[in-house]
Every structure is written in structure tokens, then in C-alpha cells.
Amino acid sequence: MIITRIGVPGDRMRIGSRSRRRIVAVLAVAALSATAAVVPVATPAVAVSNTVDDSPRLADPAEDGQKLVVGDSRTVRLLPGAPQVVSYRYELRDVFGTAYDTGSVAAHPDGTADLTWTAIHHEINNLTVRSVSADGTVSARRYIGYEVDGASPQVGYSGGLGWVEPATFVARTRMVNPTEYVVVVNSDHANPLILTPAADGTASFPLLPTVKGSHYISVFARNAAGVQTRTSVTLWSRSNRPHVTSTAFPTKGVGRVWPGTFTFAAGMPDSTTFRYRINSEPTVTVPVGPDGTATVSWTPPAVGSYQLRVDSVASNGTLSSVNEYDFTIENRPLTLDYLYPSSVTTGEVHMLELHGFDLQLQDIVEVIPASGPPVRARNHQTTGPRQQMNVFVDLTGVATGPATVVLHPHNELGYSVTMPMKLQIVPPPAPKATKLPAVSGTVSVGSVVKASTGAWTPAATSYRYQWAANGSAIKGATSASITIPVNLLGKKLTVTVTALLPGHPDGKATSKATSAVAKGKAPKATKKPKVTGTPKVGRKVTASVGTWSPKVDSYRYEWRLNGKVIRGATGKTLKLTSAMRGKTLTVMVIARKAGYTDGKATSAKVTVRR
Numbered sequence: 001m002i003i004t005r006i007g008v009p010g011d012r013m014r015i016g017s018r019s020r021r022r023i024v025a026v027l028a029v030a031a032l033s034a035t036a037a038v039v040p041v042a043t044p045a046v047a048v049s050n051t052v053d054d055s056p057r058l059a060d061p062a063e064d065g066q067k068l069v070v071g072d073s074r075t076v077r078l079l080p081g082a083p084q085v086v087s088y089r090y091e092l093r094d095v096f097g098t099a100y101d102t103g104s105v106a107a108h109p110d111g112t113a114d115l116t117w118t119a120i121h122h123e124i125n126n127l128t129v130r131s132v133s134a135d136g137t138v139s140a141r142r143y144i145g146y147e148v149d150g151a152s153p154q155v156g157y158s159g160g161l162g163w164v165e166p167a168t169f170v171a172r173t174r175m176v177n178p179t180e181y182v183v184v185v186n187s188d189h190a191n192p193l194i195l196t197p198a199a200d201g202t203a204s205f206p207l208l209p210t211v212k213g214s215h216y217i218s219v220f221a222r223n224a225a226g227v228q229t230r231t232s233v234t235l236w237s238r239s240n241r242p243h244v245t246s247t248a249f250p251t252k253g254v255g256r257v258w259p260g261t262f263t264f265a266a267g268m269p270d271s272t273t274f275r276y277r278i279n280s281e282p283t284v285t286v287p288v289g290p291d292g293t294a295t296v297s298w299t300p301p302a303v304g305s306y307q308l309r310v311d312s313v314a315s316n317g318t319l320s321s322v323n324e325y326d327f328t329i330e331n332r333p334l335t336l337d338y339l340y341p342s343s344v345t346t347g348e349v350h351m352l353e354l355h356g357f358d359l360q361l362q363d364i365v366e367v368i369p370a371s372g373p374p375v376r377a378r379n380h381q382t383t384g385p386r387q388q389m390n391v392f393v394d395l396t397g398v399a400t401g402p403a404t405v406v407l408h409p410h411n412e413l414g415y416s417v418t419m420p421m422k423l424q425i426v427p428p429p430a431p432k433a434t435k436l437p438a439v440s441g442t443v444s445v446g447s448v449v450k451a452s453t454g455a456w457t458p459a460a461t462s463y464r465y466q467w468a469a470n471g472s473a474i475k476g477a478t479s480a481s482i483t484i485p486v487n488l489l490g491k492k493l494t495v496t497v498t499a500l501l502p503g504h505p506d507g508k509a510t511s512k513a514t515s516a517v518a519k520g521k522a523p524k525a526t527k528k529p530k531v532t533g534t535p536k537v538g539r540k541v542t543a544s545v546g547t548w549s550p551k552v553d554s555y556r557y558e559w560r561l562n563g564k565v566i567r568g569a570t571g572k573t574l575k576l577t578s579a580m581r582g583k584t585l586t587v588m589v590i591a592r593k594a595g596y597t598d599g600k601a602t603s604a605k606v607t608v609r610r
Contacts, residue, residue, distance in 0.1 A: 068148050074116070263295045
């Protein structure tokens with residue numbers, strides 16, 4: 001079997017030293033296996049030629065496809081495959097065999113060596129090494145395949161305005177420690193820009209176009225050793241048309257049916273006038289301000305798609321290119337779904353929860369009652385992803401009945417959303433007695449009885465009273481107290497208290513009935529009766545009634561002799577007889593008043609004389 005070398009430089013197939021060792025081993029095992037499977041037969045003698053692979057072994061942990069960046073260096077350990085190796089020869093080549101670097105490195109006493117090489121060109125594809133023995137024998141070649149990143153600079157730009165303000169370009173490369181960038185604009189190699197990188201390895205430069213068309217920006221970087229990256233080419237063009245911006249009507253997004261503005265910025269030097277038109281509206285001309293801008297106001301007439309076309313005119317009459325600014329006007333996709341609570345009382349401030357979509361604090365919420373003007377709510381907060389809004393509404397003096405809740409978006413004209421359910425405005429509750437009124441005092445003719453108000457919720461601010469006897473209202477008895485007249489004798493009293501609270505219906509409660517009205521206390525003699533006249537036999541005496549409180553209606557008399565009632569002696573006067581001689585005489589006056597117990601008082605004793 002003849003073994004040939006693997007990996008001759010220039011081959012299209014790249015195979016590293018380890019891969020070649022694996023292939024040689026596989027071929028040897030396959031040959032032995034094939035030999036073992038053949039039954040021995042007598043064959044003529046054959047001459048065998050053996051070729052020994054004396055190429056060096058290359059120890060690189062990143063062999064077979066390791067990617068480097070142009071300008072990077074690598075160190076490869078070289079191990080001898082032949083005896084008495086004193087040096088190694090190496091070549092850096094591309095896939096077509098072009099050599100970019102050649103040289104040699106001396107071996108250590110043990111035949112090894114460390115080869116450090118640099119990727120000086122992005123097309124380097126492989127490293128080829130031969131060993132040289134002490135007798136001058138040169139070994140077969142061994143090589144490792146590599147891939148080199150050309151690190152062409154990435155170029156971006158920002159800012160700039162037409163042909164008026166330059167754009168700022170920034171170049172950056174993956175090469176380590178670049179020392180300069182070379183910029184060539186539109187193939188003007190005679191006037192390159194040589195830029196020194198900043199601390200972060202980037203380089204910035206401004207460009208301002210002066211003519212229409214595309215501009216080619218070529219950039220490469222170099223390091224201190226003069227190793228150069230690949231060249232990147234950026235195609236850039238900048239129109240001299242005006243620049244348009246609008247917060248209210250963004251070109252990417254949605255504007256509302258609401259007044260807004262557009263700002264034009266001239267992109268052509270010496271612009272004096274802007275000319276613009278929106279859809280089929282007439283063309284409008286506005287002057288360019290000292291800062292090169294102009295701001296115009298506009299209110300969308302309706303939802304839909306719009307295009308603003310604007311150009312500028314220079315002082316010499318030159319026209320810029322036209323900027324076609326497309327934008328969309330739509331109503332906000334807000335919705336109202338339901339309301340909580342759905343019923344509230346008039347005359348008070350209530351918090352309402354509005355549930356829906358895209359609810360914002362700047363929106364206007366109105367409650368439109370069944371009659372009367374709308375009531376504007378005070379927005380409090382939104383919760384969740386603008387799906388609930390809490391508002392306060394003052395319903396003082398608002399009529400009862402079903403009311404409509406309407407939301408007017410803060411950035412819309414002529415657009416509103418109505419809550420699908422009605423808000424029921426109901427009367428507030430009447431005060432309710434949690435403790436009944438009660439009657440206090442002696443329930444008898446002539447006595448004063450009083451009414452307590454009881455306890456109420458909600459608390460009342462004032463009260464009215466109405467007294468009744470046996471359930472019938474007592475005319476004129478509307479105070480908190482009453483002096484019981486005689487005509488109520490024997491009747492039971494109640495008092496009805498009416499609780500008053502502004503904005504609320506009246507609350508009413510009636511006390512429990514009293515016991516039947518009893519007779520009043522008997523009149524009392526503030527001045528006692530007495531017997532007047534001469535108390536002699538044959539004479540007449542008269543009873544003086546004295547003074548009574550309260551004033552009485554009439555009197556009766558009872559005359560007594562020695563303490564015993566004289567039968568038939570009931571008049572005011574009494575004729576004294578001989579049978580009365582020497583005895584004591586008194587008179588009892590009985591004061592009578594309707595509805596009262598009779599009052600009684602007895603005079604002082606007098607003795608009947610002869």
C-alpha cells in the first residue's frame with residue numbers, strides 16, 4: 001500500500017493535521033481488515049513501496065476553521081515529525097496559493113518551536129509549515145486552515161437636514177486598536193479624510209451633500225502595523241426637500257380629529273418660502289422663518305387618510321424636491337361597557353366607576369339627567385391599562401330619573417361615546433326612626449306633657465309635631481309640648497314627629513299611646529273659707545268660699561255641728577237654731593272644676609251663742 005501526503009497547499013479541500021492523522025489511521029485499519037478477511041492463497045512475491053509522513057505536527061487548539069480578525073496574531077506550537085529538526089519554514093497563503101508572508105523560525109533543542117504569525121490580510125486562508133533537519137532534509141508540508149474576518153467598518157449616520165445641516169457619520173470596526181480610518185467620498189481618492197479614532201475605537205465625521213443623487217462613502221481602518229481592514233461602501237443620498245414633523249399628526253401612527261400643527265424645516269439652502277397642500281385643499285404659502293422653519297396649524301375635517309405635499313422656493317426661484325407626508329386620522333378606539341353603581345341618590349356627591357377601553361384622565365365625563373343641564377364629573381384616577389376610570393359627580397339639585405353618561409375624548413372634535421346603560425338617579429332615603437318618639441309628663445287634665453324626638457338616620461336637621469287623642473289629630477297641637485285640656489279627659493294621647501332633612505323626603509314616626517287622660521289634681525284653697533255673720537241663735541251666718549287655685553267653676557257647702565254634718569244644710573247660708581246653742585259650727589267648701597277632682601277646705605270653728 002502506498003500512502004501519499006495530505007493537504008497540499010492550493011487544494012480546494014482544507015484538511016488540518018489532526019484530520020489528516022485520522023484519515024491515515026482509518027485507511028490503515030481498513031487495509032488490515034481487508035487483509036484479514038482474505039483466505040491465504042499462493043501468490044507471487046510483490047515489491048511494496050512505503051512513504052513515511054515526516055511533516056511537522058501543528059498544535060493549535062483553534063485549528064480547522066478558527067476565525068480571526070484581520071490584524072490579530074496567533075501562536076502555534078510546532079512539533080517535529082522528522083529527526084534532528086533545527087528550524088521550520090512557514091508560509092501564509094490564500095485559497096489560490098498567493099503568499100502573504102513567508103519566513104522561518106528556529107527550533108528549540110527538543111525540536112519544537114513556537115510560531116507567532118499575524119493576519120495581515122483578510123484573504124489569508126491557511127498556514128503551511130515544513131521542518132528542516134540538521135542534515136538539510138526538508139520535510140513534507142503540513143498546514144492548518146483559517147478564516148480571517150476582514151473587519152470592514154460599519155458606518156451609520158444620524159441627524160442632518162437636507163443640504164442645510166450636515167449628517168454625522170460614525171464608523172467602527174472589529175479590528176483591535178485601529179489607529180486611523182480612511183474615508184473616501186465619491187471615489188475622490190486624491191482628497192481622503194484621515195480620521196483618528198476616539199477612545200472607544202470609533203471615528204466620526206460630518207457630510208453635507210451639495211448636489212442631487214447618491215453618494216458613495218468608502219471607509220477602511222488601519223492599525224499601527226499598517227494592517228488594513230476590508231473597505232466598506234455606504235450608499236447615501238439626501239434630498240433637499242423640506243423636512244416635516246408633527247406630534248399631533250405623526251406619519252407613523254394615528255392623529256385625531258383635533259387641532260394640531262406641522263413644522264416644516266428647509267432642506268435647501270436660501271429657502272424663502274414653503275408651499276404646501278393637504279389632499280385637495282388649496283395650496284398655501286408661508287414664509288420661511290429666520291431659523292429655516294415654519295409652523296402651520298390645521299384641524300382635520302374628518303377621519304381618513306391624508307397626504308401633505310410641501311416644497312420650498314429659494315430666493316433665486318429654485319424649487320426643492322417635494323416631500324409627500326402621509327398620515328392617518330382616526331377616532332380613538334375607546335369604549336364604555338358598564339357603570340358601577342348603576343343607581344345613586346340625588347342631592348349628594350357620588351363616585352362612579354366607568355369601565356371600558358382606552359379611558360384617559362384628560363377625557364370629559366358628563367351626566368345628563370332626565371331634565372336639567374348636564375353635570376360635568378371630576379375625574380379622579382384610572383386603573384389597569386386604562387380600562388377603568390373613577391369620577392366624582394355632584395348631584396345636588398339634580399332631578400331624579402334615568403340619566404345618560406357620556407364621555408368626550410379630550411383630543412377629539414365632535415366625537416363622544418355613550419354608556420350603554422342608564423344611571424338611575426333616585427330620591428335619597430327619608431330619615432328613619434331608630435328610636436321612636438315618646439311622651440313624658442303626668443297624663444292628666446291641666447298637666448303639661450312633652451314629646452322627645454327619638455333617634456333618626458340619617459340625622460334630621462329639624463322636626464315637626466302633631467298631637468292626637470285616640471288617634472285623631474288635636475287641632476293646633478303642633479308644639480313639642482301640650483297642656484292637656486279638659487275635653488281630652490279619658491282619651492289616650494300620641495305624638496307624631498316629622499323629621500326634616502333638606503333634599504330628603506320627610507320621615508315620620510308616632511309614639512306609643514299614653515294611658516287615658518286622668519282628672520286633674522283638685523283645686524287648692526290658697527285662702528281658707530270662713531263663717532261670716534254673728535253666730536247667735538236666730539241669726540243667719542254665711543260661708544265665705546275663700547280663694548282657690550286653679551280657678552274653679554262652682555262650689556258646694558257642707559255645714560257641720562260639733563263635726564257632724566247637718567242634714568240638709570247645703571246652702572251658702574245657715575239659720576242658727578236653739579238646738580245649736582253652745583255647739584261649734586264649721587263649713588266645708590267643696591270647689592268644683594270640670595275635669596278635676598273636687599277640692600275641699602273647712603273653715604275655722606265658731607261657737608253658736610245664745
